[in-house]
Amino acid sequence: MAKSNKPIIWGTFAAGGEVVSLITPVIIVLILFAAIGRPPSALGYEQLHAFAAWWFGKLVIFGIVFLSLWSQAHRLRITCFDFGLRADGLVATVFYVLAGAASLWLILILSSI
Amino acid sequence: MMDVQLAERQAELEVLRYNPEIAGEPKFERYSVPCKTEWCVLDALNYLKDNVDPTLTYRWSCHMQVCGSCGMMINGEPKLACKAMLRDYPGVIRIEPLAHFPVERDLVAVADDFIAKLKRVKPYLIPSDKRSLEEGEYRQTPAQLKRYRQFAMCINCMLCYAACPEYGLHPKFIGPAAISLAHRYNRDSRDGGRDERQEELATNEGVWECTFVGACSEVCPKHVDPAAALQQVKVASTVDWYLEHFMSWVKK
Numbered sequence: 001m002a003k004s005n006k007p008i009i010w011g012t013f014a015a016g017g018e019v020v021s022l023i024t025p026v027i028i029v030l031i032l033f034a035a036i037g038r039p040p041s042a043l044g045y046e047q048l049h050a051f052a053a054w055w056f057g058k059l060v061i062f063g064i065v066f067l068s069l070w071s072q073a074h075r076l077r078i079t080c081f082d083f084g085l086r087a088d089g090l091v092a093t094v095f096y097v098l099a100g101a102a103s104l105w106l107i108l109i110l111s112s113i
Numbered sequence: 114m115m116d117v118q119l120a121e122r123q124a125e126l127e128v129l130r131y132n133p134e135i136a137g138e139p140k141f142e143r144y145s146v147p148c149k150t151e152w153c154v155l156d157a158l159n160y161l162k163d164n165v166d167p168t169l170t171y172r173w174s175c176h177m178q179v180c181g182s183c184g185m186m187i188n189g190e191p192k193l194a195c196k197a198m199l200r201d202y203p204g205v206i207r208i209e210p211l212a213h214f215p216v217e218r219d220l221v222a223v224a225d226d227f228i229a230k231l232k233r234v235k236p237y238l239i240p241s242d243k244r245s246l247e248e249g250e251y252r253q254t255p256a257q258l259k260r261y262r263q264f265a266m267c268i269n270c271m272l273c274y275a276a277c278p279e280y281g282l283h284p285k286f287i288g289p290a291a292i293s294l295a296h297r298y299n300r301d302s303r304d305g306g307r308d309e310r311q312e313e314l315a316t317n318e319g320v321w322e323c324t325f326v327g328a329c330s331e332v333c334p335k336h337v338d339p340a341a342a343l344q345q346v347k348v349a350s351t352v353d354w355y356l357e358h359f360m361s362w363v364k365k
Contacts, residue, residue, distance in 0.1 A: 001313070006321040007354035010347060078324050 009074060016071020019064055049113070058110045066103050073099035119149040124157050124199055128169065129209040131216050139216065141207070148199055154206065155183050155194035158220075171220035178334055181270030184211050185220050191275035191332045211275040213284070227271055230287050233313050234295035241305025257302040264297035264342050266335040273329035273339050279322055286322035287313065289329035289339035296342040299349075315350040323347070 033039050051057040073095035080091045124146045131139035144165060146157045155173055162169045173183040176195050183194040186209040188202060199206075214222035244251060273289035280286050295314055299307045314320050323343045330340040356363050 001316045001318065003311070003315045003354075004317045004319070004321045004350075005354070006317065007351040010321070011351045011355070014348070014351070082324075 012067060012070040013074040014071075016067035016069075016074075019067045020071060023064055024068065052110065052113045058113070062103075062106060062110060065106050069099040069102050070096075119151050122148050122150050122199065124148045124152075125205040126157060126161065127205055127207045128158075128161075128220070129216075130169075130219055131210075132168075132218055150200055152199050153195050154187055154192075154197040154199065154202070154208065157199065157206075158194060158208070169220075170218045179268065181268030184222075184270040184272050184275070185209065186212055186275065191272035193270060193272070193334050196334050211271055213275055213277070213281045214271070222271070224271065226284065227269070227274060227288070227291070230291045231269070231294065234287065234291050235306055235310055235313075236291070236294035236298060238298060238301065238304055239306025239309065240303055251303045253302055260302070261297045261300040264293050264300070264337055267294055267297070267337050267339075268335055270334065272332045272334065276328040276332040278326055278328065279324060283318075283322055285318045287319050289323075289343065290337075292320055292323075292346060293337055293339040293342035296346050299346075311350065311353065314346055315353065320346045320350060 030039065030043060034043075039045075052061060077088070077092050077095050081088055085091060126144045126146055127141045128144060129139055130142045144161055146160050146165070148157050148160065155176060158169065158171055159173075162171075171183065171185065171194070173194065174180040175182070178193055178196050181193070184191060185194055186192075186207075187194065187197045188207050189209075191211060194208075208220065210216045210220045211222040214224070214226070217223050240251070267290055269290060271290065274280050277286075277289055280288050292314060295310045298304045299310060320343055323340075325340060325344060327340045330338045333339060
């Protein structure tokens with residue numbers, strides 16, 4: 001039997017799972033600080049804008065968001081299957097297209113900074 | 114020696130009975146069995162077979178969690194009947210053959226599918242460099258042993274297959290125990306057969322059918338943790354894939 005090409009999907013899913021479990025909680029805490037008007041001084045608007053304008057900053061932001069989107073698309077696909085929605089091809093297409101479209105949108109946003 | 118009196122208990126068993134030669138449909142039969150409180154479910158079944166109904170059919174051999182023969186569903190969970198203690202089951206105990214397998218008779222599941230899959234993944238040593246008898250034994254450090262020892266604990270009891278919802282949905286899935294055992298040899302310092310095994314493992318029917326539910330690891334009576342083995346195989350297969358497609362000059 002031929003070897004599977006599943007690693008393309010699973011690799012990003014697994015990497016995204018790591019990102020979501022390790023980095024997303026930190027981002028949520030930082031956003032909570034920002035929401036009450038007390039972001040840490042090193043993470044103020046000016047500093048973060050400068051980070052996002054830097055090419056490596058763009059790369060980091062893209063990596064985090066792209067991997068999170070892809071892993072959650074795959075997670076939702078599997079969850080649908082587990083809840084009995086067995087039209088897997090359709091479900092997969094919808095979620096992966098959404099993740100892909102959002103990634104393209106992110107590239108547009110990052111390139112305009 | 115002091116004579117220890119064990120407390121008695123009348124255990125209520127609901128056992129799935131099926132004899133393809135007589136009745137068409139499997140049906141539950143209710144039995145009331147006089148038991149000692151420290152007995153396991155297998156003891157109760159043995160009492161039943163010896164004293165009540167000799168036609169009751171089930172597999173068992175060692176009675177000490179080593180042979181892996183007496184796997185069955187006990188109150189809906191895959192268990193070794195010799196490891197399921199009566200004291201943990203206060204009410205009526207419902208006993209069925211292992212889920213996801215065809216039934217041969219009563220509590221006996223047909224294991225052919227598992228055995229065939231086990232064969233496919235070559236769960237035996239394929240030495241990387243063959244040694245002659247004169248050269249002596251293959252030597253291994255305790256650290257090298259530790260790399261695979263946990264996965265070598267598998268006793269082929271098939272509880273993980275009965276617990277795995279993916280195997281229930283996709284019977285072609287090679288499954289937890291077979292992949293864990295293949296992984297056991299892949300991690301062995303003496304072995305050189307990984308490329309051969311990957312032909313089976315790195316396929317859609319192989320490790321990629323697994324969605325990491327983890328039920329296999331919860332029911333495993335020998336703490337093999339098949340789910341961990343499969344995740345490790347996935348990571349290694351993903352690295353393989355990228356090497357094969359983008360860096361074919363790098364040796365795996």
